Amino acid sequence: MLLIWTSFLLPVALNNAGEAPETFSLKVPTEPITVQSGSSVVLPCQVSPSFSVDDLGVSWYRPEAVNSPVLHYENRGIQEKASDPRYRGRATLTGDLAKGSVDLALENLTVADNGIYVCYVSSKTWYESAEVTLNIRNVGSVPVLLLSEKRDGQVNVTCVSHDWFPEPTLAWRDGGGALIQNQHVQFSAVKYLMTVSSWMLTPSSERDWISCSVSLSGPEARESRVVPRISRLPTVPPEYRTSGKWAEAIMGILLVLLTLLLAALVLLYKKGFIAWSPKTKSKLRHFLNAPFSLPANDLVSFDFILSEAFAQQPQTGGCAAQETKILLETKRTAPNNTTESHSAMGHETEARTDPQPAKESVKKAEQGVKSTDTGSEIILIQELCCVRGWKVNLTLDRQSAPGFLTVKSAKSVKYSDEKRDKVSENHPAHVLCEQRFSSHQHYWEVNGFMVKGYSFPLKTPKGERQSSYAGVCVGGREPACLSPENGYWVLHHKKGTGLYANTQPPTAVPHARPFFTLGVFLDCEKHTLSFYNVDSGTHLCTFNNIPPHKTLVPLISPGVKDPDEMTLS
Incomplete structure (x- = not known):
């Protein structure tokens, strides 16, 4: 690799000596380029005066890794073996080489990509280099507030938030919005991502709340509020x-x-x-x-x-039991096979097998051994009331929407009859969210999933939607088949068919009646994706094979037959 890079530093001869001037310069942005982690970016670099660089040598590298470039172009092609393995498949040259554009495109950005990038172009008689600064931002988790009693009516309030980059700012405010001066702030980092924590003492109150907000220099902020109330349980005289x-x-x-x-x-x-x-x-x-x-x-x-x-009381829902044991059949069945599908996913409809084999499966699952007799295993499914504490604020990415879908706001999307001719069977009918997740827990809700709404005061459904789906995907690829093998984990709804998970073949998901709001819970730590009927507060199904260390993107689809909106909340 060193020999290849050394040879590149020497002027590269042109096939047609008259195409390139004797000297040239490079134009790059003078201000840093700032983007969110998990997204893509283009780092501009333009040869001046403009001329074809097809026969020149082009390289992008980090100052600390000159001998291992991000991308190396020579002899009219990308030299993969000379490039840094961390950027293979993520770095490409964009723009028109015939007009001197050697822009670098980077995908699936992480905080490790933060820093300076050098654009280097050489001809037979001249070479130039220029630096471009890339700032990566990663918005962390919603702050968690913890209370503990102190003497003399004081309450110790602790605020903790994870996964920020670069170092965020933490601020305490009172109920009127006034800033509370506090110097007890600590930072720690694991693989570039920052954890910030702070604590303060405040008098106990029954109604006056305080807030803790964590933010970067910009509009991205996470805030939590709490009333510093001391419990009124009887004390010991x-x-x-x-x-x-x-x-x-x-x-x-x-x-x-x-x-x-x-x-x-x-x-x-x-x-x-x-x-x-x-x-x-x-x-x-x-x-x-x-x-x-x-x-x-x-x-x-x-x-x-x-x-x-109540050790012997059955756990039939609610948050008294934080998690419920669910027997999940690993065998996948088609949606029209209602007999076997009851044991595939969900517990809105009770699914039972022979008691003795089930006990054996439970015993093996608790020992970490998957059953080979019934194909079943034990997983833990959290109740809806428990996962709502992980709710996040999602926004739709307009640029990811196909031409036949209209994103009216950052929260709603619908199929447009005016764009009917743009519908393509080869393009998935969904829109991605701007947020990307690779760690921790995240919950969001999709409104208008099965029914279009309710009429009041009787709360009767206004009509069932023809089709829809929601879930997550890896990166945002667009395969012909939305399946877990292709990086998609979604729950489908189709009128007349019902609910089914996109396994191969599909797995029917039992449900009592059509509902309006779908809850989605992504647990990156347990590698699971769960769906809930929010109207009834019941669990529908769970994927327990979400791959670890992947950047996952939420998505929703309103279908291509209904003009009614589907919204995020």
Whole structure:
């Protein structure tokens, strides 16, 4: 590689000696070029005066890696072996070489691409170089605010946000928007990405909120708010702290709370809101009839009492159980095969297999071994109320929309009848979002997914959409087939067919009735993509094979048969 690069530094002879002037210069931007990570960019470089550079030598390199260029052009072709492996497949020459344009195009940018790039052009008699500065920005996560009580009515509020580049600015503000002076700010970095944290003490309040915002120098900002409220649970009087009476006081409070909770459960059971199996009823009755005692000199929390009381209660939804175990068949079935599709995905419709093999599969899955008997494995699916805390603000990328789709705003897209002649079967009917995700958890919602809306006050559907789909893809490629093998993980809806995941062959997804809002949860840490019926608050299906270390782009499609809008929220 060193020999190749050294030979390039020597003037390159032209096939036609009269085409290039004896001297020339390079025109490049004087100001830095700033883009978001995950996007693409073009670094301009123009030979002046303008002439054909087809027979010249052209190279783009980083100042710290002269012998390993980003891109090397010589003998009328790109020299792949001389290029830095990190840029292969991502770097190309754009522009018209016949007019002296040697612009460099870079795709799938990361924060590691931040810095200076040198444009180098040489002829038989002359060579020139010029520098272009590329600034990469990566907007981090929404700040997480944590509260802890301190003495004298003070509350310690901690703010943490991850994955920023370059170093962001953190600011605290009160309910009126005034800046709160605070110097307790710390930064840490892992593979270029910054984590910022800060803390402050503030008086406890029942209504006055404070906010923590993290931002780069520009419009990109993430903000969270919280009311610094101290919990009003009973405290232990001073005279009880030096004796054993405090334990008796706490136990009395816990027993009263437990009695109230059990009474509420009995009332819900009688009203028909809770249905327990005979086996669960027997175990709960045995617990209630058994003598209740606590270990001597041990502080037992109320959470422990609840966990002991309801260890046998089935988890039928809600955030009491942060995650629910779902038996997921790895066998894929066609949408019209309703018998097998019930065990493929989702739990809106109950899917059961023979109890004994299922227990064996659970046991193997807990040991990290995939079952070979039933083709099943255990995965953990979070409830809708738990994943909504990861909600992100998505915006649509107008440039990614095909000609027959109209992006009315950064949040809505629809099919346009006026552009019907531009519909192409070879072009997917979707629009990408501007955001790119490769780590952490992200949740968003798509409105108008199956039905066009509801009429009030009866809340009856206005009509079912003909077709639609939503999900994520790698990079934004446009294959003829939207399948996981081609980098697409989407949930389809088609009127008359229903819901189905885009596996090969497709997998039917059971659902009770058409709904308006679809929830999408991408967990880059667990490599899963989950879909939810937001109208009913139920889980639909989950892809558990999302590849790690990939940049994923959200997408939505309103179809090509309905003029009704589909929106992000």
